């Protein structure tokens with residue numbers, strides 16, 4: 001079995017992948033914390049022959065995790081943001097400072113779709129752009145839905161947006177605090193994504209396929225106007241592409257990869273931008 005680990009600021013997500021059949025056998029998530037000890041929520045390491053890790057947690061968390069895993073698992077691979085990988089050139093002035101989850105998302109998106117706009121809706125919402133030739137432009141970081149809500153301190157932090165909500169309902173003015181907050185932060189997130197996507201495609205003169213991932217991807221997806229695909233395993237896809245272990249991975253296949261969404265034309269994107277500014 002291969003253990004893939006995505007250590008985020010809030011949640012540490014894992015999945016177990018069968019090295020022979022490439023099937024995903026199980027998944028889970030635990031709170032990210034200093035002491036990451038195998039327990040009820042952590043897979044049995046006896047069956048694990050290789051681990052691949054993406055971590056944006058504090059260095060101490062990663063060090064502890066790696067030290068612990070090395071005692072039981074022979075192969076431990078830790079992803080890093082590099083100046084260049086798999087045909088993608090990192091757009092950061094200091095490439096190592098780009099969050100490795102963003103880098104892996106960009107690599108997976110490029111491998112799947114060529115150029116792309118990769119959006120990760122987690123603790124933060126990150127929006128990264130890769131041009132068809134592999135140039136990563138950099139991106140945008142916006143507070144995620146939960147962080148926006150907590151920062152308001154209006155006593156509504158524990159009332160999450162119902163992930164089954166229809167986008168239309170979330171666009172109505174709220175008539176109680178909890179709705180005003182939930183609809184407000186939802187609008188803030190989806191308007192940012194829609195506008196940033198249009199602006200960058202306009203600047204670059206290219207309509208890019210949009211890929212969404214992260215804990216809030218499904219609910220945010222309903223408010224994103226342009227065609228897009230939700231890819232819950234996008235960061236894992238970057239791990240597979242960076243450290244291919246199975247036969248399928250060596251052939252460039254990433255588990256759970258969606259079909260490539262066909263972007264609307266650049267003309268339509270530009271018309272939408274002009275309309276939104278009442279030009």
Ligand SMILES: Nc1ncnc2c1ncn2[C@@H]1O[C@H](COP(=O)(O)OP(=O)(O)OP(=O)(O)O)[C@@H](O)[C@H]1O
Pocket residue numbers: 007008009010011012056101121122123124144145146147213214215216
């Ligand atoms: N069971 C859950 N526990 C916590 N957050 C959840 C859960 N399910 C969905 N979410 C939502 O997912 C978001 C967390 O995103 P994600 O699962 O991508 O993890 P993350 O650790 O925050 O990611 P990162 O720190 O890498 O950005 C939260 O903002 C929250 O609204």
Ligand SMILES: CC(C)(CO)[C@@H](O)C(=O)NCCC(=O)O
Pocket residue numbers: 008009056097098099100101102122123124126141
């Ligand atoms: C922005 C987050 C928190 C998103 O998970 C992560 O990618 C991160 O810690 N990045 C480092 C800062 C940067 O990417 O510029």
Ligand SMILES: [K+]
Pocket residue numbers: 008101120122123214
């Ligand atoms: K994430």
